[in-house]
Amino acid sequence: MVSIKKNILQGIRVLDLSQFLSGPHTTLLLAGLGAEVIRVDNPKTGTALAKTPIYYGKEGPSFKKRDETDLGIAFLKRCRGKKSVTIDLKSEKGHELFLKLAKESDILVENFSVGVTQRLKVDWPSLNQINQRLIYCSLTGYGSKGPDCHKKGYDITTQAMSGLMSVTGQADGPPTKAGTPLADTISAGFALSGILAALYHRESTGLGQFVDVSMIDTLFSLLFDDPIDCFEELGLNFQQGNRLVRFSPFNTYPTKDGWIVICCGTDEMWKRICVAIRKEELGLEENWSRMDWRVSNNEKVDELLINWTSAKLTKDALRELEEKDVVVSPVQNINDLLSWPHLNSRGMINDVEHPQLGKLKGLKAAGFPIQFSAAETGYKTPSVPSGTNNYEIFVDLLGLEESEYFKLKEESII
Numbered sequence: 001m002v003s004i005k006k007n008i009l010q011g012i013r014v015l016d017l018s019q020f021l022s023g024p025h026t027t028l029l030l031a032g033l034g035a036e037v038i039r040v041d042n043p044k045t046g047t048a049l050a051k052t053p054i055y056y057g058k059e060g061p062s063f064k065k066r067d068e069t070d071l072g073i074a075f076l077k078r079c080r081g082k083k084s085v086t087i088d089l090k091s092e093k094g095h096e097l098f099l100k101l102a103k104e105s106d107i108l109v110e111n112f113s114v115g116v117t118q119r120l121k122v123d124w125p126s127l128n129q130i131n132q133r134l135i136y137c138s139l140t141g142y143g144s145k146g147p148d149c150h151k152k153g154y155d156i157t158t159q160a161m162s163g164l165m166s167v168t169g170q171a172d173g174p175p176t177k178a179g180t181p182l183a184d185t186i187s188a189g190f191a192l193s194g195i196l197a198a199l200y201h202r203e204s205t206g207l208g209q210f211v212d213v214s215m216i217d218t219l220f221s222l223l224f225d226d227p228i229d230c231f232e233e234l235g236l237n238f239q240q241g242n243r244l245v246r247f248s249p250f251n252t253y254p255t256k257d258g259w260i261v262i263c264c265g266t267d268e269m270w271k272r273i274c275v276a277i278r279k280e281e282l283g284l285e286e287n288w289s290r291m292d293w294r295v296s297n298n299e300k301v302d303e304l305l306i307n308w309t310s311a312k313l314t315k316d317a318l319r320e321l322e323e324k325d326v327v328v329s330p331v332q333n334i335n336d337l338l339s340w341p342h343l344n345s346r347g348m349i350n351d352v353e354h355p356q357l358g359k360l361k362g363l364k365a366a367g368f369p370i371q372f373s374a375a376e377t378g379y380k381t382p383s384v385p386s387g388t389n390n391y392e393i394f395v396d397l398l399g400l401e402e403s404e405y406f407k408l409k410e411e412s413i414i
Helices: 022-032 073-078 092-103 116-120 124-132 154-162 184-205 213-225 230-234 267-276 291-296 298-309 314-322 335-337 341-345 390-397 402-410
Strands: 012-014 036-040 056-057 060-062 082-084 109-110 135-139 209-215 250-254 260-261 329-330 351-352 357-368
Touching: 012 022, 012 213, 012 390, 022 036, 022 073, 022 082, 022 109, 022 135, 022 184, 036 092, 056 124, 056 351, 060 357, 082 390, 092 124, 092 390, 109 184, 116 230, 135 184, 135 329, 135 390, 154 184, 154 213, 154 230, 184 209, 184 213, 209 267, 260 298, 260 314, 260 390, 267 314, 298 341, 314 329
Parallel strands: 012 036, 012 109, 036 082, 109 135, 135 209
Antiparallel strands: 056 060, 250 260, 260 329, 351 357
C-alpha cells in the first residue's frame, strides 16, 4: 500500500502579527509544518523585514537600498511559505475585518511590547470572546506579567539580562553575545512547542488558550541546566570559553591549518585519545586516567593536546583521532557549511527566491530542520510582497463583496 505524505498542520490557519525575528521565525516553523500562515501587514508601510538591511537585489547584497529590487534578506528568508494580507488595524473598518479573519483562524502569533495589543483591541481576552478555539501566542522579552514585563527587549538585551553574556567568552574577557540572535530563535522553538501543545490540548477540550513566551525565561531555563550557581564555591570562572566543566578534555585546539574540537566524556575515551596521540602511559597513570583529576587540571590537559594538534594538519588530526573512535570535529566556517555534502543531502541548504528576480545565485536559506517518515515539511512558496493574498483571503475566504473589497482598498484600509 502506497502512503501519501501530508503536511502535519494541513488545514491549520495562522495569523502572523509579528515583526523582526522571534515571531517571524515561529511562524516560519509553522509554515514548514504545513500550516497556512497569513502575515498581517500595514497597508501603507508593508513589513519592516523588507525594508531592513542587509538588502539583496539585482546587483547582489548591499547595506543601502539602491532600487525597487533591493529587499531585506530577513524578509526573503523569514517570510517563505507565508501568505500576506494588509489591514489597517487602527481603523474601525480594518479592525472589524481583522476580527472576521480571527474568527476563521486557529493560531495567532504576535511579539508586540506588552500593552500594544490592548490598545489595538486585538489582545487575547478580546479575541477569545469571538473565537474560543483560538490559540494566542505572545512572544516578549520579559513575558506578559511580572514586575519587568513592560521593559522592551531585543535579542542582545535578553542575552544580557538572562546572564548568558556573562558566561560566554574567554575567562576574564568582556561579556560576549552568541554569534547569532540565539535568544530570538530559541524562543521561537519554545513558542512552537507551546503552540503545538496547545493544539493537542484543544483536541480534548475544544478550547484555545494564551501561550506566554518570555525570551528571558527560555534562556534562563537552558542556562541553569549547568551547575553554574556552584561555580563560585568551586573556584571556577563563570566564563569557561569553549570548555565544559564536567569533562576534560573538552575544548577547541589549533592545528597547522585550522581548529578542531575534541570531546572526552569518559575515562575509556581518554585512553583512546592517549593511544591516538602516542601517550598510552597517560591513559593508565593514576591521576591522568581519572576524569576528576583532569577536570581540576584542565590547563595541563589542554597543553598536552595543543602540543600534539598544533603539529598536525586538520585532516590528519581528525583521521588519527577518528580511527580510535574519539569524538572530534573540525571547526567549520560558513563556506565549509554551504559546500558540505551531508547538509545538502538532508535538504538543509535551500535556494532563496526573490518575488521579482526569481532564484538568487548568491543567497541560501536553511530548510526545515525536522524530518518525518510520514509527513512532508518545507517551504513551498517564496516570500511575497505585502497584500499579495488580499483578494483570496478577503473575498474568497471571508466573503466580502467585490465592491466592498475595492472600496476598502481605495480607502487604504487594506
